[in-house]
Every structure is written in C-alpha cells, then in structure tokens.
Amino acid sequence: MRRKMTILLGSPRRNGNSATLASSLAAGAAEAGYEVQSIWVNGLKITGCIDCRRCWTNGTHCFLNDDMKSVYSAIDLSSVIAFASPLYFYSWSAQIKPVWDRLLPYFSPNSKVDARGRRAVLISVAGDSSASCFDGLKKSFKLACDFAGWKIAGEILAYGLHAAGDASGRKEWLDKAFGLGKKL
Numbered sequence: 001m002r003r004k005m006t007i008l009l010g011s012p013r014r015n016g017n018s019a020t021l022a023s024s025l026a027a028g029a030a031e032a033g034y035e036v037q038s039i040w041v042n043g044l045k046i047t048g049c050i051d052c053r054r055c056w057t058n059g060t061h062c063f064l065n066d067d068m069k070s071v072y073s074a075i076d077l078s079s080v081i082a083f084a085s086p087l088y089f090y091s092w093s094a095q096i097k098p099v100w101d102r103l104l105p106y107f108s109p110n111s112k113v114d115a116r117g118r119r120a121v122l123i124s125v126a127g128d129s130s131a132s133c134f135d136g137l138k139k140s141f142k143l144a145c146d147f148a149g150w151k152i153a154g155e156i157l158a159y160g161l162h163a164a165g166d167a168s169g170r171k172e173w174l175d176k177a178f179g180l181g182k183k184l
C-alpha cells in the first residue's frame, strides 16, 4: 500500500505563499512514493467544535454533519498530516483552527481510529522579517502534537513573504519544502 499524506491548506489565497510551499512539499513527497491529498479548508464548511461530548455516538467521528467528514476520511488513512497555514496574528489562520479543534474525536476515549503515532508537518509563512514571529505557533504545534501522540516530521517557517506570489521567487524555502517532502 502506498504511504499517504494529507496536506491541509489553511490560506484563503489559492496562489498564496503557504500553498506554494505546500506544493513543493507535495512534489517531494510524491517523489518519495507518497500519495498526497491536498485539501483547501477555506472552501469547506467546517464549524468549530461545540464540545457536545458526542464523538462517535452516532457511529462517525463527529455529531456535526459538515465538510469535516472529508477531512476525517483523508486523515484516517494518512501516516503524515501537514498543516499549511499563513501566520495570522502570530497563530493559525481562522480557516484551519476549526480543523484542529475537530480532531478531538481521535483523542476521545471511545475513538474508533487510533491516530497516535502519526507524523505531522508544519508549514507557515509570515510577512515579518524575523523567525521569532513563529514562536507562538511553533509552541502551539508542539503541544498539540505531544497531546496527539504525533511526531513532528519537520517544519518550514518562511518569513519575509507578503504578496501572494512572493514564495515563488524564494528558492531556499521551496528547496527546503521539497527536501522535507522527499525525506518523509
């Protein structure tokens, strides 16, 4: 069976910097033999977790009936999950944050899918001129991965990127993302 990676694209900009770096990651991973599924979360209807404590009670991951279903289906089968988010106010984009919260069913005591032991990748991009802008996001990612029992397979944190096309001209970041994909 081919190894599978899901990439969650958290920017509203289809031609944006996080998506560009995610494409390089995907290309590297495909060379390494991965089947890659990229999901634009911006176009999907995904509500935040409502803390109803009804995970799995209707036989599926979540009681809420929305587009998170397709994300669950992808994640169920993936050994690697990549989160590609622009840095918004030193944190996740509002588009991708609900996806994190809706991962809760995997970690409820009655979970029907054992998601522990997966590997996770973080791609983020920011306009700031220093890597320290990612400190909060990195911490959040690490704590979440520790909670989930996921190993961090790599991080691409690219700064100094403002306009949607900026990452296309930044070979160092593109190569880093491709290289990470290739060694997954």
Ligand SMILES: Cc1cc2nc3c(=O)[nH]c(=O)nc-3n(C[C@H](O)[C@H](O)[C@H](O)COP(=O)(O)O)c2cc1C
Pocket: 011, 012, 013, 015, 016, 017, 018, 019, 085, 086, 087, 088, 089, 090, 091, 125, 126, 127, 128, 129, 133, 161, 162, 163, 164
């Ligand atoms: C709502 C909003 C909040 C932002 N917050 C930050 C921030 O906290 N720090 C930063 O360096 N850049 C910030 N930016 C700039 C984006 O991170 C930057 O433009 C990035 O390249 C966008 O990624 P994308 O092209 O994948 O959408 C913000 C942009 C927006 C629209």
